[in-house]
Structures are given as C-alpha cells and as structure tokens.
Amino acid sequence: MEMATKLAGLSFKNPVLTASGTFGYGREAAELYDLATLGGVMVKGVSREPWSGNPPTRIARAPGGMLNAIGLQNPGLDHFLAVDLPFLRAYDTKVVVNVVGHDEEGFLAVVRGVDGQAGVAAIELNISCPNVADGLLFSQDPARAAQLVARVRLETSLPLIVKISPNVTDPVALGAACAEAGADALSAINTLLGMAIDVERRRPVIANRTGGLSGPAVKPVGLRIVYDLARSLAIPVIGMGGIESGRDALEYLMAGARAVAVGTAVFRDPLAPPRIIGELERELEAAGFASVAEAWAAANPQAKERVS
Amino acid sequence: MEMATKLAGLSFKNPVLTASGTFGYGREAAELYDLATLGGVMVKGVSREPWSGNPPTRIARAPGGMLNAIGLQNPGLDHFLAVDLPFLRAYDTKVVVNVVGHDEEGFLAVVRGVDGQAGVAAIELNISCPNVADGLLFSQDPARAAQLVARVRLETSLPLIVKISPNVTDPVALGAACAEAGADALSAINTLLGMAIDVERRRPVIANRTGGLSGPAVKPVGLRIVYDLARSLAIPVIGMGGIESGRDALEYLMAGARAVAVGTAVFRDPLAPPRIIGELERELEAAGFASVAEAWAAANPQAKERVS
Amino acid sequence: MVERLQPAPDCVELVMEFPDDEAPKPGQFYMLSTGDGRDTYLPRPLSFYRTFSPRRMSFLFRVVGPGTQALAALKPRDRLQAMGPLGRGFPVPDQPIRAVLVGGGVGVPPLWSLGRALLERGAKVTALIGARTRSGLLGQAELQALGLEVRTATDDGTRGHRGPVTELLPGLDADQVFACGPEPMLRAVQAFAASRPLPDTYLALEAAMACGYGVCLGCAVERAKPDPELGPYGTYARVCREGPVFRWDEVKF
Amino acid sequence: MVERLQPAPDCVELVMEFPDDEAPKPGQFYMLSTGDGRDTYLPRPLSFYRTFSPRRMSFLFRVVGPGTQALAALKPRDRLQAMGPLGRGFPVPDQPIRAVLVGGGVGVPPLWSLGRALLERGAKVTALIGARTRSGLLGQAELQALGLEVRTATDDGTRGHRGPVTELLPGLDADQVFACGPEPMLRAVQAFAASRPLPDTYLALEAAMACGYGVCLGCAVERAKPDPELGPYGTYARVCREGPVFRWDEVKF
Numbered sequence A, B: 001m002e003m004a005t006k007l008a009g010l011s012f013k014n015p016v017l018t019a020s021g022t023f024g025y026g027r028e029a030a031e032l033y034d035l036a037t038l039g040g041v042m043v044k045g046v047s048r049e050p051w052s053g054n055p056p057t058r059i060a061r062a063p064g065g066m067l068n069a070i071g072l073q074n075p076g077l078d079h080f081l082a083v084d085l086p087f088l089r090a091y092d093t094k095v096v097v098n099v100v101g102h103d104e105e106g107f108l109a110v111v112r113g114v115d116g117q118a119g120v121a122a123i124e125l126n127i128s129c130p131n132v133a134d135g136l137l138f139s140q141d142p143a144r145a146a147q148l149v150a151r152v153r154l155e156t157s158l159p160l161i162v163k164i165s166p167n168v169t170d171p172v173a174l175g176a177a178c179a180e181a182g183a184d185a186l187s188a189i190n191t192l193l194g195m196a197i198d199v200e201r202r203r204p205v206i207a208n209r210t211g212g213l214s215g216p217a218v219k220p221v222g223l224r225i226v227y228d229l230a231r232s233l234a235i236p237v238i239g240m241g242g243i244e245s246g247r248d249a250l251e252y253l254m255a256g257a258r259a260v261a262v263g264t265a266v267f268r269d270p271l272a273p274p275r276i277i278g279e280l281e282r283e284l285e286a287a288g289f290a291s292v293a294e295a296w297a298a299a300n301p302q303a304k305e306r307v308s
Numbered sequence C, D: 001m002v003e004r005l006q007p008a009p010d011c012v013e014l015v016m017e018f019p020d021d022e023a024p025k026p027g028q029f030y031m032l033s034t035g036d037g038r039d040t041y042l043p044r045p046l047s048f049y050r051t052f053s054p055r056r057m058s059f060l061f062r063v064v065g066p067g068t069q070a071l072a073a074l075k076p077r078d079r080l081q082a083m084g085p086l087g088r089g090f091p092v093p094d095q096p097i098r099a100v101l102v103g104g105g106v107g108v109p110p111l112w113s114l115g116r117a118l119l120e121r122g123a124k125v126t127a128l129i130g131a132r133t134r135s136g137l138l139g140q141a142e143l144q145a146l147g148l149e150v151r152t153a154t155d156d157g158t159r160g161h162r163g164p165v166t167e168l169l170p171g172l173d174a175d176q177v178f179a180c181g182p183e184p185m186l187r188a189v190q191a192f193a194a195s196r197p198l199p200d201t202y203l204a205l206e207a208a209m210a211c212g213y214g215v216c217l218g219c220a221v222e223r224a225k226p227d228p229e230l231g232p233y234g235t236y237a238r239v240c241r242e243g244p245v246f247r248w249d250e251v252k253f
C-alpha cells in the first residue's frame, strides 16, 4: 500500500499526524513508541512569551468526547526553540509548529522565530482556539483572518497551514479568505464551543465556563467541513475531529483530506497514532484503494484541489 | 415539587416539551401514553403548501447521536389545521406550532393561518433547519432574521418563539436581533451541520450529503448556547439538544432555560418525555431545589431574564 | 437473550425471551437497542425470525456495522431493549393459494413465519433462497422443517442454481410472490410481477430508520402512485409504518 | 477483573489481574477505561490499593458518576484497559521515622502500600482515617492487618473522634505526615504542616484528567513557588506527571 501523501509541497511518509495540543512536544509519546512512525507531529500551540493557561478545572467529560479549556499553556518561543524543537528534530518525521498569539504582532513574532529553523516543516496558524479570550478573534471575521495570513506570508516561505474553526457561520468563506491571502493548506477542525454543568456545585464544570468539544462526538461536523472545504477550495486540507480508528481516517481522506490528525483519541489510547496508521493501511486495502492518493476525495467527486 | 414554569406569558404544567420533528403531530406517541402528561408539544414544521422532503437515505448513525436530512416533509398548513390541530387540541397540553417557509411570504402565510386558531399556544419560527436548501438563510444574517420576525410580529399576538441555529458564529447576536424585532422567547438549539461517509459506497451516507447532528453528542453545544443566550438577553429560552434524562433537563434549566424539549431521545425510548418528567422531579429534589423556578439559571448567576 | 447461534460465518441468530406475549405478524419487525455504546445510540430494526413460544422468538442478522456487532456480542442472560412488533406485515390470504417466497441473504427471516402461516391456511408454498455463495444460504433446514419446498441459488454456483435467485421464478406456478432481500433482488421481483402479471406480489423493504414507529420520517421510500390529495407530501411513504411490506406496485426504489 | 468487593454502600473494590508485573510505587495511579460507553470516552484515574502479587492488585473507589458506575458494573472475567503505573508517588524515607498517614473517604487506597513500605523500613506508622459516617470508613481492617495503628474520625461521631480527621493530628508525634483525601482535608493538613513545621509532609492530589501521562495539560494545579525561569508557564504543574504527590508547600489549591 502506497501510504505517502503530499500537500503544500511537503511529502509525508503516511497521512497520519498528531493534532496540536494533544501531544505536547512529543516527549511523553516518545517514551512509548518511535515518533518516526508518524507522518507528522503538530506541536502544542507556541506563543511569543510563555503563557500560564487557564485555572483548573480545565477538563470535563462529554458524551462521545470531552471538553477542554487549557488556555494554551505553553513555555513560549524561546523555550520551544532551545529545548523542544531540538528534541523533535532528532526524529525522521515532519514537525508542524502550531502558532498562537493575542494579536497580529504576537503571531508574527513566533513565525519570524521559527522561520528558517532546521527541523520545522510547516507552520499552522491557530486562529480558532475557543479557550483564550481572544482566541476566536481572527476566525470570526474572514477579512481579519486574511489580513493576518497576508502579513504572516511576508515573513516566511515555510508551508503555511491555517486552522479553521467550526464555530463560524461559513467555514468555507473563512478558508477562501485565507487561501486568497496566501495560505498553502487548511487544517480542520478545531474544537466546538461547548459547556458542561456541575449540578452539585451549581456552576459550569470548567472554570473558564466554556470549553472546546472534541472526540468522536464532533466527527460528523469535521467531515462536513472538510468535505465543503475540499469541494470549494483549491488548497489541500488536513482533516481532524474525532478520529480514533483507521476507518475514521479513511472517511476523512474520502471526504477530501490529504492527511489527517489524531487528537483526543490519544488520551484513551496513547498508541492510537501508530495503531491508526496500521488500521488505515488495512482499510484502504479492504476498500479497494491502491494508495492514499487514490482514496483522496473518493466520496467527494467535485473536490477541487489537484496534486500539489 | 413545583413543576410548573412560565415563559412568554404561557404557563406550562411542567417544563418538558417534545422537540419539533421528532414527534410528528403527536398521533404515534398518543398510542403509548397520555399527551396531557407533557408540558407541551412542539409539532413538526408546517409550511404553507405540502412539502415532499428529501429523497432517501435521510438518516445516518453518528457517535452519541444521529444525522438527519428529512427536509421538512409535511402535509402543509391546510392539512395541519383540518386534521392535526383538532387531534392535538383534545389534549390538555400546550401546542407550539413550528413554522417553516422558503421565504418570508411562506412563513407569513402559515403564521396568518394558525393565528387565532383554538388550541395553538405559541408559534416557533424554524429559521435554522440545515436540511432544506434555504433553511439557514434567515439564521445566517441577524438582520434578515430580524426583518422576518418583525413582519411575523405584525401578523400575530401569539407568543413568538424563534429557533436558534448552532451553525452560526454568534448565536447571541442572532437572538438579540430577534428579541429586538419582537420575539417573545428563543428555542435552542437546532441540529449541527454534519456528514457521514459511506466507505463501501464511496459517497456520503445521506442523499442530501449533509445532515443535522442531534442527540447526546450535541448537549455541550446546546448548554453553551443556552447559557450564553440567558446571560445576554432578557427573553426566556427553551433549551434542547441531547436531553435524554432528568439530569440532562436539570442541567439545561440550571444553565438558564425556562423549559426544555426532548428530541432524538424519543427514537431510542418513545416513553422518554414522561420518563424525563419523573426523573427531573427527583433530580430537582436531590439537588435541593423546591421548584423548577428555583433551579432556573442556578449555574448562571448573571442570567438576565426575570419572571415573565 | 437466551441463546446465540451462528448459522453462517458473518450471521448470528439470537433467541430472546420477551416479558410480554404480543404475537407479531409475518413481516413485522422490532427496534433493538443495546447498551449505551457510542455508535449505537439509535436502535436497529430487525425482522423477527422463528417463534418458539408466545414469549420466545429469534432474530437472524448479518453483522455489518456497530449496531449488529453490539447485538452479536451479547451473551446469554444479557438484557436488551426491544420495541415492537412494528409496521405492516404480509397480508396472508385465507384461500389455499400457490405461494412462492423469495429470500436473498438475510432476507430470509420474515419468510419463516409467513411460510408457516400460509401452510396453516392450506397453501402450497415454495421458498427460493439465494446468496452469494453456499455458506451464505440461510434458513434452508428451518424452512424445510416447516414443510416448505426449498430451492436454492448462489451467485457462484456452489449450491443450487447458479445466478440470481429470481431466475428461478419463471419456472414456477404461483398465484402470489412474497419477497425479502437486497434491492436488486426486489427490483427483479417487481419486474417479474409486472410481466406476468402477478398483482398480489408483496415486497418487504429496508430503510435506514431512527424511530421505527412513524415519528421521524427518516425511512422514506418513494410511492409509485402518490395520492393526488396529499400533493408533494405524498411523494414518500414511511417504511416503518406504511411498510415494511408493500405491494410490488406501491413503491419505487 | 478477578473479584468485586463492596466495602461500603457506595464504594467498590475491584481486584484485577495484569498481563505484566510492573510494580507501582505508593501514591502512583492508573488510567482505567471501560467499554465504549457514551459518557466514558475519557479514561478515569484511580490509585491502586492493595497488591496481592506482582500481577494482582485492587482498586477502591466511590461510585460518583458514569466512569465509576461503568467500573462498578464490571463482572469477574470482564476485561478493561489500564494504563500505568503513572505519576510521582510518595517518597519513602529509608530511616525508621514516625509517620502519620491521613486518609479521608476514598483517599485511603494509596495509604495501604505506603504504610506497608514504611513498616518495611522500620517506621512507626499511625493511620488516621475519616469519613462522614461510620459506614464510610474504609480500609480500617486492611490497614490494621498490615500492622499499623489505626484511629478513626467521623463527622457525625458514629465511630471514633467526632469531627474532621485532621483534628487527631495535633495529638500525635510525627516526623512526617502523608495525606490523601478531599481538598478541605488536605488544606487542614497543609496548615498543620506549616504550623509545626513539618516540612516533609506530602499530599496526594486529585484533578480532572484526560490523559494521565502529561500531554493534555488538563490536570493543572497551581504551584506555590513557580520557577521564575519559566515565567507564566510555571504557574501550573501537572498533577499526573509532577504529582499526584506533592510536598505540602509546593502547591496552592
């Protein structure tokens, strides 16, 4: 089975990445398996300065998934470059740096910082985090998103992936604005805004009140958005949201994703990413595909993007 | 336990209604239990003319719920008035008529038709159906929604409930525009746009391609939107989305809903609405509330609406 | 659940004990729910198969996805929710007709009780059962045990006629045909009923279902001759309520 | 799962057999997953309780929600996923100290193996266990069977001291205190450690967890003295990785 996939000028040995924020910077998973088995690693969001994240409680269970409001706790750019990137660089896998900021300058500083660093394969702009005060700022207005993307574009020649929020009326319009402004690819979806109520304590379970819903519960929403993006836009999409098996991964590929990312599933099963790679290989075979490329958009005949 | 609740000038014997489109016009459930046990019945969407609905397949399973694209198949206003309303009128419960249209005139015709009819307690405007071509037209733009609501307002003195879509960037802005234009209450949420892929047939499971996600999977999204609406707006909210137990119903009340509706749960358990009424009574007791009114917004101290 | 049998590699027959004894009619079905698994929120429709006593009957199904997997994983004495009997079954004529039953794959279950009811009314009943290959032929012994004549067909010719089971139809004398199975098979039966003609031919359909009792409108099938009074509303019928059994000329699929 | 015991009305002890024999340290925990239920997507953290052999140990927990309900519903020979041992356990001093263990409600489990380890090193160990009422007192016989002195307290005075279990602390001579239980109890132990002072007092904390192995950052607890090098990033520690056992002065909660 030909498992390699290409997108935005990058070649991945297989289409399974780990999703940002569910994998730290790879250190914990590396104790369990060889990260080189992965198609790629999307690291936890990196900001210019270190961020503390939100106060606890940050996690709640949800039917078929979970809620989180971590609030992008991260050690900041300098620490990432000095400690985390060198660690990851040692593995033969593609490292995608997820970038966050409170404002355009915040994003730009991180992009400048990682641009040109050995071992960085691509940048993923996280303009869709529902768990920090200004997290959805850029997602809510395609024009603002486009302006950010355009400015980032000037700072780097790395492949630029923009992460799409499901909490918007028109994800395709958002994606189109980003593509227009210079994004090379999109990733979708980030978490859905949600809430859990603690009946005993008479308050929301999560201190931040709302949190991001992820896990199998959101898979239909992710598939719909990936399908719509692939049908309307010429840039490739990395699909995610509720993937916990090779079958789920195949559904995303068939909807029009060039690659997929595994998030919440690693909490239930730390070995989910390598397991899913193996399962996907068998699912492709069973479904009569000779390669990942052949499965691409097989359920989405109007998908636009062609090999990149 | 004082189970009565009031909203928009209406008194419900208890806060549990059946959600639109999951209960037909009550005939099938009436074979199983006395509809008078219900706080209220929100009927399947009614349009001016009969609608055929979408071609099959209309249903797909989803993790923790389901997808549907029924496409508002309904017998139309005349049939509703001649056959269904007289049937429902015989029961001592509040009948809320869910109204749909392809355009403003379509909505207005149904509103005019039901206005003044004996046995109609309130109107629910379904401006948020993701399964008909123009279903989300009015939801996607608060100004358009407000214009529709304002025109409907002129046609009826019945309590006017507007159903809020979760597929928008800012449900509160949508709700605010509707409140401003004369809505007496809001109901939230309708289904989330989603998709399922049939790997064997290499196409979306649902003929309409996308469908509406409902069931426990969407409960966190419903709670979040109800909480935000109650915190920001002075008109009452009827909460729904994934309610399958008295505990779920209580969570919605505590988030700020004055009443709740049970939808998808009746597919798994046709007796869910009466069961949930009983469970809610016990949950209220266990949580130390003396009445439904006391539980209202207990987890949402900034909720705005006061008794109506 | 009382007992679990495995009549074919990917098929399971579950014998269940019900708390009440509402007797189902041939062609009716039940909505079965298992546990609270993530992919089994909706109940799944299954025709009943054999009845052993007023409160004991079985279901025969192919394991195709999470719902049937969860059912297949049940162990004796596990409990599950069953709602039914639901829907409109086969009309069983009182006269001693010559009936042919056609079952493809897991379409056999409703034919067992139908065959028995027809025999009780003195009918002469032939059952045709088809499958892709020999190991997929279901219910042959059980139908024969009732006293029916059974003929078989397999796509690969490993048992009986080689080819679609419906190719056996022209060779038989029948007043009425009753069929249950995959869509292409039902379409062939439709065509056969039209060509003879055999107006009293009945088909048991399948559809994706959410509720099974008429409230969700999920199980739509197109009506062949919509009632003009209903307008567009009459375009589709509900498989769960107006069906699952339809006369061959009532539906388009 | 091998055996199910019910030491209190709402508490269950499950004895489990593991495929490997990685010996956990006192205070470490496991992430347990059951089936694929709708409300049990995330695994649940539980401290191990008694160890019977290198591959057989037990878990003791209160049934509070869907996760613990699903665990409590397991039957002997059912299988479940367990990941662990995880986290940083109690530091067990090599000297024969005078140790006091404080366990509130279902905080008792980690104290069993800790008590045993301390005894093995010649320590003099007293265990204080508290609960709301008599039937909620857990592990008394099991801790006594190890050779520990056990004192009890209940809020309603139905057994032992009437009042918080931490009120028994001042009456004891201790070099080190080890505590596990609800937050108010841990806060009282913190205050006690500060007042004596008893610098080597350790607390086992709880937090909502998603992963249990350090990748989600869900299990944050505020650090009392953040490392200035880390800036705001040092505000919170991970209970699952830097804990669950912290020295009393490392954390604020």
Ligand SMILES: Cc1cc2nc3c(=O)[nH]c(=O)nc-3n(C[C@H](O)[C@H](O)[C@H](O)COP(=O)(O)OP(=O)(O)OC[C@H]3O[C@@H](n4cnc5c(N)ncnc54)[C@H](O)[C@@H]3O)c2cc1C
Binding pocket: B059, B060, B061, B062, B196, B197, B198, B199, B200, B201, B205, C029, C044, C045, C046, C047, C048, C060, C061, C062, C063, C064, C065, C066, C067, C068, C069, C106, C107, C109, C110, C205, C206, C207, C208, C209, C244
């Ligand atoms: C009235 C009636 C009677 C029936 N009687 C019998 C019987 O006696 N024996 C029997 O074996 N069967 C019977 N069936 C069919 C049976 O109900 C289905 O096989 C069963 O519901 C499948 O459920 P599942 O979860 O196992 O598989 P699913 O995977 O849910 O569905 C099976 C197929 O549907 C598609 N599909 C549906 N939803 C999705 C989704 N979300 N994602 C991907 N693919 C999807 C796929 O092609 C899949 O292979 C009957 C059906 C009806 C309506």
Ligand SMILES: Cc1cc2nc3c(=O)[nH]c(=O)nc-3n(C[C@H](O)[C@H](O)[C@H](O)COP(=O)(O)OP(=O)(O)OC[C@H]3O[C@@H](n4cnc5c(N)ncnc54)[C@H](O)[C@@H]3O)c2cc1C
Binding pocket: A059, A060, A061, A062, A196, A197, A198, A199, A200, A201, A205, D029, D044, D045, D046, D047, D048, D060, D061, D062, D063, D064, D065, D066, D067, D068, D069, D106, D107, D109, D110, D205, D206, D207, D208, D209, D244
């Ligand atoms: C390291 C560690 C060790 C532990 N060891 C033990 C042990 O040995 N024994 C033991 O009994 N417990 C132990 N716990 C606690 C145990 O993990 C919890 O009791 C368990 O996870 C509860 O899960 P649940 O699904 O049963 O209840 P849940 O209902 O999920 O959670 C329990 C409480 O959290 C709140 N809550 C969380 N999420 C939600 C939500 N979405 N909606 C509503 N309310 C919510 C509610 O107040 C609820 O009562 C330990 C915890 C940790 C971190």
Ligand SMILES: Cc1cc2nc3c(=O)[nH]c(=O)nc-3n(C[C@H](O)[C@H](O)[C@H](O)COP(=O)(O)O)c2cc1C
Binding pocket: A019, A020, A021, A022, A044, A045, A068, A070, A072, A098, A126, A129, A163, A189, A190, A191, A213, A214, A215, A216, A218, A240, A241, A242, A243, A261, A262, A263, A264, A265, D216
């Ligand atoms: C605990 C947690 C933390 C996350 N942190 C980030 C983050 O830092 N940056 C980001 O772009 N997405 C973040 N996400 C979103 C995921 O990358 C992913 O888009 C989403 O969870 C959907 O996929 P899943 O259902 O497989 O988890 C986070 C998700 C979770 C559950």
Ligand SMILES: Cc1cc2nc3c(=O)[nH]c(=O)nc-3n(C[C@H](O)[C@H](O)[C@H](O)COP(=O)(O)O)c2cc1C
Binding pocket: B019, B020, B021, B022, B043, B044, B045, B068, B070, B072, B098, B126, B129, B163, B189, B190, B191, B213, B214, B215, B216, B218, B240, B241, B242, B243, B261, B262, B263, B264, B265, C216
């Ligand atoms: C099969 C189906 C049909 C529906 N039809 C309608 C409808 O006609 N009008 C409407 O306003 N909402 C309709 N809805 C949405 C429900 O009323 C409800 O808002 C939604 O399903 C969320 O609640 P639940 O999770 O309890 O089902 C429908 C939902 C389902 C599942």
Ligand code: FES
Binding pocket: C208, C209, C210, C211, C212, C213, C214, C215, C216, C217, C218, C219, C238, C239, C240, C241
């Ligand atoms: S399955 Fe719901 S109407 Fe038929």
Ligand code: FES
Binding pocket: D208, D209, D210, D211, D212, D213, D214, D215, D216, D217, D218, D219, D238, D239, D240, D241
């Ligand atoms: S539980 Fe995930 S980091 Fe601690």
